[in-house]
Amino acid sequence: MTLSLNLIRPCLEGVIPGVIATCDASGVPNVSYVSQVHYVDAHQLALSFQFFNKTRQNMLQNPQLTAYVIDPVTTARYRIALLYLRTETDGPLFQHMKAKLAGIASHTGMSGIFELRGADICRVLQIEKVPGEESVRLPPDYNWLSVLRGLGERLARQVDLASLFEELLGGLAESVAIRHSMILMAEPAGRKLYTVATHGYAQSGVGSEIPFGAGVIGVAAEYRVPIRITHMAAEYGYGNAVRAGFAQDRFLETAIPFPGLAEPHSQMAVPILEGEQLLAVLYVESAQDLRFSYDDEDALMVLARQLARQIVQLQQCQDADTESAPPATKPAVQSGRRLQVRYFPANHSIFLDEEYLIKGVAGAILWRLLTAFVQEQRTEFSNRELRLDKHLNLPDIDDNLEARLILLQRRLAEKSCALAVVKTGRGRFRLQVDRPVQLLEQTAAD
Amino acid sequence: MEAVSGIARLLSPDNLAFIQKGVSINVASRDVRRVPSLTRALSCRVDADGQRLRIALSRSQSSDLLRDIEKSGAIAVVFTEPSTHRTLQIKGADAGEVTADTADRACLEHTRAAFGAEIGKLGFDAAFNTRLFQLAPDDLVVLAFTPQTVFQQTPGPNAGALLEPAP
Numbered sequence: 001m002t003l004s005l006n007l008i009r010p011c012l013e014g015v016i017p018g019v020i021a022t023c024d025a026s027g028v029p030n031v032s033y034v035s036q037v038h039y040v041d042a043h044q045l046a047l048s049f050q051f052f053n054k055t056r057q058n059m060l061q062n063p064q065l066t067a068y069v070i071d072p073v074t075t076a077r078y079r080i081a082l083l084y085l086r087t088e089t090d091g092p093l094f095q096h097m098k099a100k101l102a103g104i105a106s107h108t109g110m111s112g113i114f115e116l117r118g119a120d121i122c123r124v125l126q127i128e129k130v131p132g133e134e135s136v137r138l139p140p141d142y143n144w145l146s147v148l149r150g151l152g153e154r155l156a157r158q159v160d161l162a163s164l165f166e167e168l169l170g171g172l173a174e175s176v177a178i179r180h181s182m183i184l185m186a187e188p189a190g191r192k193l194y195t196v197a198t199h200g201y202a203q204s205g206v207g208s209e210i211p212f213g214a215g216v217i218g219v220a221a222e223y224r225v226p227i228r229i230t231h232m233a234a235e236y237g238y239g240n241a242v243r244a245g246f247a248q249d250r251f252l253e254t255a256i257p258f259p260g261l262a263e264p265h266s267q268m269a270v271p272i273l274e275g276e277q278l279l280a281v282l283y284v285e286s287a288q289d290l291r292f293s294y295d296d297e298d299a300l301m302v303l304a305r306q307l308a309r310q311i312v313q314l315q316q317c318q319d320a321d322t323e324s325a326p327p328a329t330k331p332a333v334q335s336g337r338r339l340q341v342r343y344f345p346a347n348h349s350i351f352l353d354e355e356y357l358i359k360g361v362a363g364a365i366l367w368r369l370l371t372a373f374v375q376e377q378r379t380e381f382s383n384r385e386l387r388l389d390k391h392l393n394l395p396d397i398d399d400n401l402e403a404r405l406i407l408l409q410r411r412l413a414e415k416s417c418a419l420a421v422v423k424t425g426r427g428r429f430r431l432q433v434d435r436p437v438q439l440l441e442q443t444a445a446d
Numbered sequence: 447m448e449a450v451s452g453i454a455r456l457l458s459p460d461n462l463a464f465i466q467k468g469v470s471i472n473v474a475s476r477d478v479r480r481v482p483s484l485t486r487a488l489s490c491r492v493d494a495d496g497q498r499l500r501i502a503l504s505r506s507q508s509s510d511l512l513r514d515i516e517k518s519g520a521i522a523v524v525f526t527e528p529s530t531h532r533t534l535q536i537k538g539a540d541a542g543e544v545t546a547d548t549a550d551r552a553c554l555e556h557t558r559a560a561f562g563a564e565i566g567k568l569g570f571d572a573a574f575n576t577r578l579f580q581l582a583p584d585d586l587v588v589l590a591f592t593p594q595t596v597f598q599q600t601p602g603p604n605a606g607a608l609l610e611p612a613p
Contacts, residue, residue: 019524021474021482029482029522031474031535032599053606054597066484068472072570075577077507079484110531113601130485130507133580135573 003127005042008069008078009294010137012039013230014104015072020047022058022065030054035104035114037069038097039294040121045080048101049087049118059084065122068130074137077130082122089118092225099219099227099236107231107289144299147175152306160423161314162197162406168307169199172284176296180261181284183272184210185403186221192252193221193281194360196406198259205259206410207358209252210238217283220269224278226297228268230290237264251347255356256411266291270300274308282307315402317426332434339418339435343367344442352416361400362408364392367439369421369431374439383427405429452496455611456596461534465490465499465525466553468560469532473501473589474522475514475541483510487523488579489557491549498590499523499536500544502554505587512587515541521591524599529567533599538591546588554579554586 018037023029032055036048047067049056059065063084070077088094098116105114151171158164165183172178180200184193191212198204210217216227216236229236238258246252264285272280282304284292342351349359350366358366368391372378383401386392409421418435453462465471471487485508487501501523505512515521521541526533562575596609 019472019484019486021472021476021484021522023474023476023480023482025480027476027480027518027520028537029474029476029520030537031472031482031484031522031524033524033526033533051601051605053599062480064479064481066474066482068484068486070486075574077486079510081481108531110601132504132507133577135577 003078003129005039005045005124005127008071008076008127009039010073011069011071011076011078012037012045013072013290013293014100015230015290016070018047019068020055020065021068022055023062024054024058025061030058034067035110036097036101037067038093038100038119040093043124044085044121045082045124046088046093046097046119046121048097048114048116049120050101050114050116052117059120071134071137074134075132076134077132079128079130081125081128083125085121085123087118087120092223093121094119095219095223096225096227099216099229099233102233102235103229103231106233111233140295142176144176144295148299148302151175151303155303155306155310158310159314159426161311161402162409162423164307164310164314165197165406168282168303169197173199176299178284178286178296180264180286181282182259183280183282184217184221185280185400186278187400188278190251192249193217194253194407195259196280196403196410201259203257203259204410204414205257206414207253207256207362207407208258209246209254209256210258211246211249211252214238214246216267216269217281220271220283221278221281224271224273224276226268226270226301228266228292228297230266230292232263232265232289236267239263251360253359255359261285261287263287265289268292268297268300270297270304272304272308272311274312279308279311315400332432334433334436336418336435339416339437340440341367341370341437342440342442352419355415357415358408358411361392362404362411365404366408366412366419367441368392370433370437370439373431373433374437379431379433380424381429381431383429453492453499453593454496456593456609457536458612461596461609462492464527464532465534465536466492466557467527468557468564469525469527470561471501472524473503473508473511474524475511475518475520477510477514478517483514485511486578488581489550489554490523490525491553493590494549498592499538500550500553501589501591502546502550503587503589504581504585506582506585508587512543515589516543519591521589526599528565531601533601533605535597535599536593537595537597538593541589541591544588544590546586550588551586554581 017033038046065082067080105111169181182198195208212222220227266286269283348363350357350363420432422430487503489502522537524535558579598607
């Protein structure tokens, strides 16, 4: 059996630059370094095209290339016979390589010099192991296959979105020590994502938003491709400079801070796709360099596929059957100081006693619930009625209602001890109001 | 002023010191069908006559390259300092095997230590370097060639520039 590219991926992380030999038409060889020799699939790899140089001229004339790569841990060396096929200058593969190169550049002091112009895609014709001393690779601390099986079974048992997300993020921390993670739901109409579940942060950051295209999460969403960075790259993080750019979008949630690490050295965002449709993004990060490997990326993509199917299933059966409706209860007696709820219809933002809670779809839902509570003393609600509610005529509410409710539930739990949304069964929930409320609708003229 | 001759016309004292100081070295050639061959070399020194460069490498790791060199003499050697990305490429057309001498072996020893210190700065331990340079005594082969062209290849705006010979 010939050596597979799958087995030499540790050589393809950009830790040691690859070496590429080419030859021009007159027979003069050329040898140069390339920052990235990137794994595409078992039969193809892509070289980072950063400069118009002799290597480039030669490969356009004569597509036969030879690459030499070294495993940065074991010193294993491989020689790869390649045939140059084509260059991509945008798209998922290009964006993935561009992000990874930004990390490599920043780590090696070459930011601003290493810039990706294209991804030179090559067919792997042969991989030859170069004889030489090498060390034994230590086995990883966990076995991804058994983790996937165990975690997959745990996820399959979950009956609502909130516990599905919790189980996944908790499971990643417990079984593979991925301690900082989050799930962001896509809102394609607004070209943004909103955080619905997080793990490992002092502030949950649920409700914070990331526009498509911004940082690893936004690029993963925009191009529906996993983005993995092995070293810190400011332009792909969510530091002040990147966040300052968000402020221009008045529909974007900027009041809730993004919970991510201030200086992640490793970042990975994988799209959660149902077919071609983006549902959400799973994001993980670490303060360590080179924390996530090609194998980790594969494993998270497998989990993301399962997650997508379950999200769709749970959304389809989120409506309650009428029989399971709990008896209508009289609202409990409210006591204590009056809670002032201020609502701005322009962006559906809600302030509780002048403190910001939430805006957008989740804000509109809460206002609707509170209005029903005040006018009709109702506390029991169903997903179905919200979905059919003409007052909540908001984009894509159908698809994401359950996720919006999770968001609302979490924000209330973090910000208010007077209001809560409590699940009472499949597709049903209760608005719990512990203090008297005063509703103030603020129109633009006020 | 004394006329500069041989290698010194092509390579400044600074560049000559650079390629012999313990940097990463890779060598390419090609076969009759223009398919490139490539291997990692170990050390480099200037021949006693000041005309040729002598590149040491492992025979067992370089069979295609040695076959191609024997047939074509075409050679391209790239030198890079991992910690700074400083890079130089030197090409020639008359490469061939020469007998390794004690100076080549001494140069290899010196380079092994110097390169170990260089990559140590980047976090590679001594054992990694030892494995890179591990070589059975009868596995050493030395290629000698006359440099014809030299290119500055440090990443940046001047990458790829041909360095003109001194007058």
